[in-house]
Amino acid sequence: MATIDVHPERWDEVIAETEGPQIVVGGPGTGKTEFLVRRAVHLIDHGTEPATIAVLGFSRRGAAEIRSRIEARLGQTTAAVAASTYHSLAMRIIESFGHSGGEPPALLTAPEQVAFVADLLASEDPTNWSALYQPLLHTSRFAQEVTDFLLRCAEQRIGPDEVAGFQRDDWRGLSGFFAKYVASLEAAGRLDYGSLIVQAVELLEDDEIGPAVSSQFQYVLADEYQDTSRVQARFLQSLAKHHRHLTAAADPYQSVYSFRGTDLANVGRFPDEFRDSGGRPARRFVLTTSFRVPGEILRSAEALTHKLDLPGAAGPVIGVESAGRVDAHRFDQATEEAEWIAREIERTHIVEGTPYENIAVFVRTKKRFMSELSRALERRGIPHNRPDSRLVDHPAVRILFDLVTAATTSGADRNRSLRRLSLGPLLELPPGEFHRLSSEQETRGWDAVLREHSPGGTAIAKLISDQAWATTSPAAEGLWHIWDTLPQLADMANDPDRRDERFGWSSISQVLGRQFERDESVTLHQYLGWTEKDDFEADPLLRHHATQAPEVTLTSLHQAKGLEFDTVFIADAVEGVFPDLRSRESLLGSRHLSSSLPTDVVEYRRFRLQEEARLAYTAMTRASRRVVWTATSAGDDFRPGGPSRFLDRLGVQIDHPPDTALPVSVLEGEAWLRRIAADPAAGGHARSAAIENLATGPAWGG
Missing domain, CATH: 1.10.287 (Helix Hairpins)
Structure with missing residues (x-):
């Protein structure tokens, strides 16, 4: 295997070597994506048709960025380079070659797939399954577990027969169900997200289709190769099989998605698995120099991953010579931590002149610290993307889903929803009055209490006493039933000061309208159930803050990947939270499908710790000037307390921040x-x- 170090002065020479398989590895800021962009531009400048170059990224955001950078270098607004995600290109191949006449299969969203699996499980014979799972067959939790299992199978390109070949008693019933699931999807004209690339690979391996696609995409450029699964690696092999002109870019130290099927070993195997037409291993280019990250930050980040020795890694990176800084501070309470971060962001913006959009705060989980920090930023008037920026969390939309909850549940869930509705803009009851009604409803029921004692409550009582609009009507029709029943909504919509509420209602009506076009059977109750899942992402979600104004970025460590900022705060870095070493063992043990993950419990825990260290490394190297770690020393029932073990490895003093007496605002x-x-x-x-x-x-x- 030929390994060639590429210093900045050799870039043009190496970019021109476009033929054959090659992998470009480099640390953070070394220009891996820029290398692919410049190679695409070089190919186009030397006569290659833009439409014959396939550029693959891992997210729509990443693919769009690559496309725009290529266009900017070419000096044109529309370069017909096929820049897309793996799944998007796979869908194009299926649509072009995967069906003979008729309509192509419709892609299931994640919630729709769970619902599809649940419907099939409802008709399963419990005796076909392990005794462990027989009582769970008809539960929503088990449907989610089986759906996850099917996704993991797709990532490893494992079918029903292979599942049976594991001969695990606890997987008895899964192979038969898997086969039924595949047949049912085909009969329904549906396709799940995990099967997209599997089916595309099968098409690419066809003797006629494979050469046709290869001739369409004569050069393949793949970014973020360290995040590929086994089936995605096979997809690239099949896509470039007939010409071998494939360039992949990777950094194993930024591989942090094992829970999505990423195979860390793909980078190390690349030279042997992608050979040229003469059978020689792929060339390996190492980008030596970072153009973004100062040496001080790099050395501190590298200390977190000391002794990992990942296969295919680039080795030490030469940092930018500009000054960089790493700080670590501890606080007594989370409120103190949030207030200090907000003040330091304000100071950095006012005193140092750093634009808000060049500042970010990363956390391991958004569920703990983000709301506290958001409130601290709000008090100082600092613009930021709020942690409740999902459409389903918009206050106006929550009114609608609180009505669904009140109509379809009982006990504490119903009481909490009715409390929000009563104290909110629909009824605007004083807390004391609501407390009185809450006590009275224990003997008489909410329906009677709302009708008799609450102005405007009759309409709400009508909605919660007949749940058909929420449980049997299509979601879009249920929404309009709410609108027709509650005159308060029209009053609010006509209020000139309620612009944000109008935006929320308009957006949710559009979302539910699109859902109706996809599946008329989905009700508001089902839709609400989907939104309460942690992984309910932008399938039909919109941000309700559609502003383009400069703002501080608040996001998770995983979502920070690929972003760049001047100053980065890694907050809530508490032991027990980060690193997150909680068992991710699924009920069905789906991680055992992957040959690249340790089976031994101790070894798997070590693997998890190493991946968390890589996550910290990735987060730190998003910064071009300063990184600040923060943590609390005190703990409670929800916060284990004590700074993360990662802070001890940074090579900096962990202290209370200095008391800066001078005001900044x-x-x-x-x-x-x-x-x-x-x-x-x-x-x-x-x-x-x-x-x-x-x-x-x-x-x-x-």
Whole structure:
């Protein structure tokens, strides 16, 4: 295997070597994606038709960025380069070659797939299954587990026969169900997300279809190869089989998606698995120099991954010579941590001139710390993407789903929903009045109480007493039933100050309308169930903050991958949260489908710890100037407490942040002056100066 170090001065020479299989490896900021962009531009400049170049990214955002960068370099607005995701290209191949006449299969969303699996499980004979799972066959939890199992099978290109070949007693029944599931999908004209690439590979391996597709895409450029599964690696092999002109870019130290089927060993195997027409291993180019990350940040990040020795890695990276900085601070409470981060962001923006859009805060999980931080940022008027930016979390949309919950549940869930509805804009009851109604309903029921004692409550009582609109009517019809029943909604919609609510209602009506076009049987109750899943992402979701204004980015460590910022905060870095070493063992043990994951419990835990270290490495190297780790020392029932073990590896002192007494904003300045003016110990001159400055008002505050 030929390995060639590529320093910046050799880029043009190596980019021109376009023929044959090759993998480009490099650390953060070394220009792996830029290398692919410049190779695409080189090919086009030398006569290659843009439409014959396939550029693959792992997300729509990544693919769109590559496309725009190619267009910018070519100096044109529309370059017909096929920049897409793996799944998008696979769907194009299936649509073009995978059906003889008729309509191509419709792609199931993740919630739709779970519902499809649940319907099939309902007709299963329990005796075909392991005794462990027989009581669970008709539960939604088991449907989710089986769906996950089927997805993991697709990632490994494992079919029903292979599942049977494992001869595991706890998987008894799965192979037969798998076969029935595949047949049912085909009969229904549906296709699941996991099967997309499997079916595309099968088509590409056809003696007629494979050469036809290869001739259409004469050059293949694949970004983020370290995130590929086994079936995605096979997809690339099949796509480039007839010309071998494949360039992949990768950094094994940024491989953090094993829970999605990523095979870390793909990078190391690449030279042997992708050979040229003469049988020689693929060439391996190593990008040596980072154009973004200072050496100080790189060395600190590399300390987190010390001794990992990943196959196919690039080795040490030469950092940018500009100054970089890594800090680590501990706090007594989460509120103190959030308030300090908000103040430090404000200081960084005002004093150092860093635009808000160049600042980010990453957390391991959005469920713990983000709301606290968002409130601290709101108090200072700092623009940021709110953690409740899913459409289903929009306050106006929550009204609709609270009505669904109140109509379809009982007990505590119904009471909580009715409390929000009563105290919210529909009824606007005082808390004391709601408490009285809540006590009375224990003997008389909510229906009677709302009708008799609450102005405007009759319409809500009507909705919660007849749940058909939520459980049997299509979701879009259920929405309009709510609208027709509640006159308060029309009043709110006509209020000129309720623009945000109108946006939320308009958006959810469009989403449910599209859902009706896909599947008329989905009800509001089913849709609500989907939204409550942690993995309910942008299948039909919209952000309800559609602003393009500069703002601080708040996101998870995994979602930070591929982003770049000047300053990065890694917050809530608490032991027990980050690293996250909780068992990810699914009920069906689907990780055992992968030959690349350790089967031994201890070894698997070590693997998980190493992946979490790579996640920390990836997050730190998003920064071009400064990284700040923060954690709390105190714990409670929900917070284990104590800074993460990763902070000990950074090579920096972990301390309470210094007390910066000088204010950084007008509000802080006013409070600071008032404290001086009221402090007898401050001295007469200082107090007089403070009073005089306060008296000038806006003049001193700008």
